[in-house]
Amino acid sequence: MPAVLGTSRLEAFSDGVLAIIITIMVLELRAPEDTSLVALRPLIPVFASYILSFVYIGIYWNNHHHMLHVTPRIEGGVLWANLHLLFWLSLVPFVTAWMGEHHFAAAPTATYGFVLLMAAIAYWILQRRIITVQGSDSLLARAIGRDLKGKISPVLYIIAIPTAFVNRWISGALYVSVALIWLVPDRRIERALVERDG
Amino acid sequence: MPAVLGTSRLEAFSDGVLAIIITIMVLELRAPEDTSLVALRPLIPVFASYILSFVYIGIYWNNHHHMLHVTPRIEGGVLWANLHLLFWLSLVPFVTAWMGEHHFAAAPTATYGFVLLMAAIAYWILQRRIITVQGSDSLLARAIGRDLKGKISPVLYIIAIPTAFVNRWISGALYVSVALIWLVPDRRIERALVERDG
Amino acid sequence: MPAVLGTSRLEAFSDGVLAIIITIMVLELRAPEDTSLVALRPLIPVFASYILSFVYIGIYWNNHHHMLHVTPRIEGGVLWANLHLLFWLSLVPFVTAWMGEHHFAAAPTATYGFVLLMAAIAYWILQRRIITVQGSDSLLARAIGRDLKGKISPVLYIIAIPTAFVNRWISGALYVSVALIWLVPDRRIERALVERDG
Amino acid sequence: MPAVLGTSRLEAFSDGVLAIIITIMVLELRAPEDTSLVALRPLIPVFASYILSFVYIGIYWNNHHHMLHVTPRIEGGVLWANLHLLFWLSLVPFVTAWMGEHHFAAAPTATYGFVLLMAAIAYWILQRRIITVQGSDSLLARAIGRDLKGKISPVLYIIAIPTAFVNRWISGALYVSVALIWLVPDRRIERALVERDG
Numbered sequence: 001m002p003a004v005l006g007t008s009r010l011e012a013f014s015d016g017v018l019a020i021i022i023t024i025m026v027l028e029l030r031a032p033e034d035t036s037l038v039a040l041r042p043l044i045p046v047f048a049s050y051i052l053s054f055v056y057i058g059i060y061w062n063n064h065h066h067m068l069h070v071t072p073r074i075e076g077g078v079l080w081a082n083l084h085l086l087f088w089l090s091l092v093p094f095v096t097a098w099m100g101e102h103h104f105a106a107a108p109t110a111t112y113g114f115v116l117l118m119a120a121i122a123y124w125i126l127q128r129r130i131i132t133v134q135g136s137d138s139l140l141a142r143a144i145g146r147d148l149k150g151k152i153s154p155v156l157y158i159i160a161i162p163t164a165f166v167n168r169w170i171s172g173a174l175y176v177s178v179a180l181i182w183l184v185p186d187r188r189i190e191r192a193l194v195e196r197d198g
Numbered sequence: 199m200p201a202v203l204g205t206s207r208l209e210a211f212s213d214g215v216l217a218i219i220i221t222i223m224v225l226e227l228r229a230p231e232d233t234s235l236v237a238l239r240p241l242i243p244v245f246a247s248y249i250l251s252f253v254y255i256g257i258y259w260n261n262h263h264h265m266l267h268v269t270p271r272i273e274g275g276v277l278w279a280n281l282h283l284l285f286w287l288s289l290v291p292f293v294t295a296w297m298g299e300h301h302f303a304a305a306p307t308a309t310y311g312f313v314l315l316m317a318a319i320a321y322w323i324l325q326r327r328i329i330t331v332q333g334s335d336s337l338l339a340r341a342i343g344r345d346l347k348g349k350i351s352p353v354l355y356i357i358a359i360p361t362a363f364v365n366r367w368i369s370g371a372l373y374v375s376v377a378l379i380w381l382v383p384d385r386r387i388e389r390a391l392v393e394r395d396g
Numbered sequence: 397m398p399a400v401l402g403t404s405r406l407e408a409f410s411d412g413v414l415a416i417i418i419t420i421m422v423l424e425l426r427a428p429e430d431t432s433l434v435a436l437r438p439l440i441p442v443f444a445s446y447i448l449s450f451v452y453i454g455i456y457w458n459n460h461h462h463m464l465h466v467t468p469r470i471e472g473g474v475l476w477a478n479l480h481l482l483f484w485l486s487l488v489p490f491v492t493a494w495m496g497e498h499h500f501a502a503a504p505t506a507t508y509g510f511v512l513l514m515a516a517i518a519y520w521i522l523q524r525r526i527i528t529v530q531g532s533d534s535l536l537a538r539a540i541g542r543d544l545k546g547k548i549s550p551v552l553y554i555i556a557i558p559t560a561f562v563n564r565w566i567s568g569a570l571y572v573s574v575a576l577i578w579l580v581p582d583r584r585i586e587r588a589l590v591e592r593d594g
Numbered sequence: 595m596p597a598v599l600g601t602s603r604l605e606a607f608s609d610g611v612l613a614i615i616i617t618i619m620v621l622e623l624r625a626p627e628d629t630s631l632v633a634l635r636p637l638i639p640v641f642a643s644y645i646l647s648f649v650y651i652g653i654y655w656n657n658h659h660h661m662l663h664v665t666p667r668i669e670g671g672v673l674w675a676n677l678h679l680l681f682w683l684s685l686v687p688f689v690t691a692w693m694g695e696h697h698f699a700a701a702p703t704a705t706y707g708f709v710l711l712m713a714a715i716a717y718w719i720l721q722r723r724i725i726t727v728q729g730s731d732s733l734l735a736r737a738i739g740r741d742l743k744g745k746i747s748p749v750l751y752i753i754a755i756p757t758a759f760v761n762r763w764i765s766g767a768l769y770v771s772v773a774l775i776w777l778v779p780d781r782r783i784e785r786a787l788v789e790r791d792g
Binding site: 401402405406408409412413415416417420423471472475476479482483486487489490493494497498501502503504506507 | 605606609610612613614616617618620621623624625626629630631633634645648652655656659660662663777784
């Protein structure tokens with residue numbers, strides 16, 4: 001399979017979509033009718049779900065940035081794997097609004113986890129696709145290694161989805177946990193770059 | 199006609215517009231008032247039309263990316279041919295919402311096909327314009343070849359538009375068929391690049 | 397005055413803002429409640445004002461692209477002159493919606509012209525500022541020449557604004573005329589580039 | 595701490611988010627139902643708050659542009675410090691709408707100042723982080739110097755926040771003052787560049 005396209009436009013388009021996703025979520029934070037500080041209180045769950053999703057989209061952008069940074073060339077299949085990832089991430093504002101406006105009710109919270117799960121799978125497919133093009137001894141393949149984080153995250157989502165119908169706070173705590181695991185940016189790639197260069 | 203402008207800013211602007219088009223469609227997926235999973239059911243046609251349009255915009259971005267990748271320089275007329283394409287694509291969120299919210303009713307489904315038809319014509323004009331600037335023995339001209347896909351697609355749209363008033367599902371199936379035809383990215387251009395380089 | 401910054405990020409940010417302006421206008425085209433083709437008829441003035449504004453933003457992007465193409469370096473003042481232009485253009489969706497939804501009523505149509513006038517003045521300031529930095533014998537200064545188009549446009553807007561209260565169609569025709577004058581992209585810059593290179 | 599990533603994608607993503615923030619604020623300027631010029635009068639406070647926030651986002655973009663211009667390489671921590679800044683700035687449309695729609699009422703005006711304060715702190719953290727990576731004798735560190743503006747601004751916000759509950763116009767005047775202080779772009783960086791090059 002030929003690898004003939006540069007990554008700059010893939011990155012530019014993904015940056016655009018992710019920038020819009022992260023920003024349109026704030027449209028759900030509608031200005032209260034009232035003018036007292038108390039009027040902000042009902043917005044707290046909407047705000048909490050906004051922060052969670054902002055961090056998630058930030059994590060995806062961050063890891064996407066690191067992954068593409070060590071990817072010199074791609075081919076058509078990678079473009080579609082990337083669009084597939086953006087598709088699931090584009091649903092994040094929808095599930096964020098549903099979950100936030102209904103105070104982390106069971107079904108919205110489970111659906112939120114489902115979208116996160118599908119995005120995680122889509123990211124994994126994209127990563128596999130890029131490694132296939134680059135070769136298994138590529139910088140990316142070595143940096144990813146056994147990909148422990150990438151394997152634990154979907155497991156935690158799969159636990160969180162049915163749990164939402166039992167106790168929504170456990171699900172919420174699981175989503176926060178996965179975010180915390182990833183909040184540390186993908187040092188693996190930076191380390192691999194330093195090893196290569198030094 | 200002088201070809202004096204690089205393509206980077208044309209690509210950046212198009213990426214921006216396409217990224218916004220693909221993302222604002224999700225604003226039509228409004229969070230349900232209810233919190234049961236059943237509340238998602240009325241959203242299914244909206245969701246189906248969103249997926250269809252997401253794939254279409256993805257196809258346009260993909261082909262646009264491939265086409266501009268083999269286009270070193272352009273002139274002013276190409277900028278306008280490109281804006282003309284973006285104009286018709288900018289109407290996709292509107293027709294997607296109209297079709298989705300009304301369960302693929304006849305007139306919205308026909309109008310959807312009309313916008314797709316105009317976008318296909320606009321893409322063809324842009325392609326012709328670029329080939330005129332590059333010359334008929336350019337990489338792009340050879341890669342496009344007889345452009346079978348580009349010729350079949352408008353024919354299928356023209357069939358689908360009146361058919362919507364007879365049986366909307368046939369029209370829908372035709373739109374899905376055209377998408378499937380194009381879902382395979384434009385390997386012609388990648389092949390031409392490999393031939394040139396190898 | 398030192399000219400120490402490249403133009404790439406100015407162009408990227410402007411592309412982003414212009415791409416969003418051109419695309420959010422389509423959000424005013426709300427999907428009709430009804431599903432007959434007749435339901436599109438009340439949208440015709442909204443649609444007409446959308447086309448007009450799309451062409452205007454396209455013209456600004458086009459000319460901005462040409463101008464920056466022959467501008468190698470800028471300084472801080474140019475960034476602000478550019479933001480000033482983007483400010484007036486950011487009001488285009490607002491006046492487009494007001495004019496379109498009220499069938500080109502007098503006050504909205506006059507306000508539309510006022511925003512176009514301010515954008516034209518802002519573009520002229522930006523152009524002067526760039527020429528000041530580049531020098532009066534720069535490629536841009538020579539390409540612009542006597543800037544006939546740039547001088548006629550504000551005059552036509554100034555005529556169109558009060559005329560809207562007498563006959564709205566004359567104002568509309570004047571806006572369309574200015575757009576047609578500019579629709580031909582700034583060949584002056586392309587010509588100047590060809591002269592320099594050939 | 596390794597500094598292994600270029601800044602181009604950080605800049606592109608930030609440009610995207612800032613472009614969207616600056617543009618979606620205009621969605622709050624809803625077209626009046628009435629068609630007289632008088633119908634624009636109730637929009638004046640919304641419009642005033644839009645101008646203020648447009649200038650603020652413009653200032654952040656401008657300073658961000660200058661700062662990254664003298665930052666050759668970054669590491670993962672900078673990406674997160676940047677996302678943290680974008681998070682607070684993403685709340686600007688929300689507080690702008692709340693403050694504008696309620697004619698600069700006390701609580702919205704105080705909340706507006708709180709978001710500006712957090713954004714200023716986030717900018718300071720980002721700046722410190724970049725200087726840590728670059729070294730204290732870097733171009734940026736020398737250009738920033740004692741950072742008088744950066745120290746005065748939060749102090750003025752901290753005064754403005756409680757003052758909003760006493761006299762909203764003093765708070766508003768303080769926000770305008772901080773904007774005016776910064777409206778002069780960061781000449782320090784341009785000066786440092788000229789010194790280095792000349």
